[in-house]
Amino acid sequence: MIYKTISNQDVNAETRLSIFPSENGSSEIHAMIRLLDREATTEQQFYAIETVFASLQRETGELKNCTPVLKRYFVSDAINQAHLLPEQKEIAISVVQQPPLNGTKVSLWVYWVENGQVKNCGENTVSLQRNIYTHLYTTQMHSRQKNEGIETGRLFDRYAEILTKQNCLLKDNCIRTWIYVQGIDIHYDRMATMRKMHFKQEGLTDKTHYIASTGIEGKYIYPETIVLMDAYSISGIRPEQVAYLKGLSHLAPTIEYGVTFERATAIDYGDRRHIYVSGTASIDRKGQVVAPFRIDKQIKRTLENIRVLLAEGGAAMDDIAQLIVYLRDPADYDFVEKYLNIQYPDIPKVIVWAQVCRPEWLIEMECIAVKTSENRAFENF
Structure with missing residues (x-):
């Protein structure tokens, strides 16, 4: 990318x-x-x-x-x-x-x-x-x-x-x-x-x-x-x-x-792979919220979950084409923006105010990734 x-x-x-x-x-x-x-x-x-x-x-x-x-x-x-x-x-x-x-x-x-x-x-x-x-x-x-x-x-x-x-x-x-x-x-x-x-x-x-x-x-x-x-x-x-x-x-x-x-x-496709990552939050393998009330810990777990999903599809964070970040509390914006700009300064992203489906979740993210992939069984994109 x-x-x-x-x-x-x-x-x-x-x-x-x-x-x-x-x-x-x-x-x-x-x-x-x-x-x-x-x-x-x-x-x-x-x-x-x-x-x-x-x-x-x-x-x-x-x-x-x-x-x-x-x-x-x-x-x-x-x-x-x-x-x-x-x-x-x-x-x-x-x-x-x-x-x-x-x-x-x-x-x-x-x-x-x-x-x-x-x-x-x-x-x-x-x-x-x-x-x-x-x-x-x-x-x-x-x-x-x-x-x-x-x-x-x-x-x-x-x-x-x-x-x-x-x-x-x-x-x-x-x-x-x-x-x-x-x-x-x-x-x-x-x-x-x-x-x-x-x-x-x-x-x-x-x-x-x-x-x-x-x-x-x-x-x-x-x-x-x-x-x-x-x-x-x-x-x-x-x-x-x-x-x-x-x-x-x-x-x-x-x-x-x-x-x-x-x-x-x-x-x-014959020449690439698209990955659509759903809205992803700070959750564990038992379906429990990780680190309630802690935006600093929730953002790390959310990104970790996204990395795991991308890796399963053979992709990485530098394959992300766009990222949408949803925050429950507008007061968390400055911290989240600074954190993402340090970790992923180049990825096109937008941070908006939108509550997640569980009140304990302070942040949710979704993304689209595109990865070069060759598969002659399929037609190109």
Whole structure:
């Protein structure tokens, strides 16, 4: 992985890029754009984010033949800021209220692919065509019911219908979900119960497999929405290309404490391996929280768990393309930022305010890693 930092002094912003180069014209690039001026108005900050994005597209050599596929905005007040987002039909757009903890109003994660064909499929779904694979990004699925159980059921029903139209199935093609729950301390359990029921209907059990996921605090632009979901699936993938990483030396199977997601999922292509690490916290192999109340110890255990999962997939921390860090207590931000900047200064990352599904967890992290891998049994990415 090649890391690069770009300063945009005109709008007082900084971008960290990860570049997975490819000689066959299929490079991948992730960027985390963060603003540095906390005193700028809301309008100025959203203008600055789009200015940086446009500048990257125009002036960054590595992006010359790349197409943006996904943009996720981490915002401080989704209801009042949604109108400031430009209309973008040919990119998967995700907006979630998880305030950036550096004190600004918006940060942005962007994902580009070289020589990819991107199109809008309707129903908040964008497809990326690469080789024989169609990558499907469905974002901002919601149902304004003020009931987390009903909403979760409807979201998964709707997503199953979307996948059917693309000749896909949840159990065969879905790789990753992000589930945002407003008031997670109260509403997580019913969401998780409904998800488990739906998975069982779709043939996903502890005897088969689940899906890599993050279930975390987050709000949408409509206040009556309790559950919001983004998802990623791949058409054209074969079962033997997918591996589910457990990290059993450090982590308990999620089903042991009643939830249904995979710790991490690895996808093998002919020329690389993608690893999607789910939301990971300070937990041990018995499913117990490690070091309650101690952010200094929890961050170390969380990173240790991530390293174990990556190692099981043949990767390391320097293969990470992007990292999202969720903190329960904003007062922990300065410590966490300093720690990560010392340990992993180059990895594109964003630190946001979002409670985890157990109150004792002070921090959760997720990441995507890309590793060179040769497997002639599979088509290249």
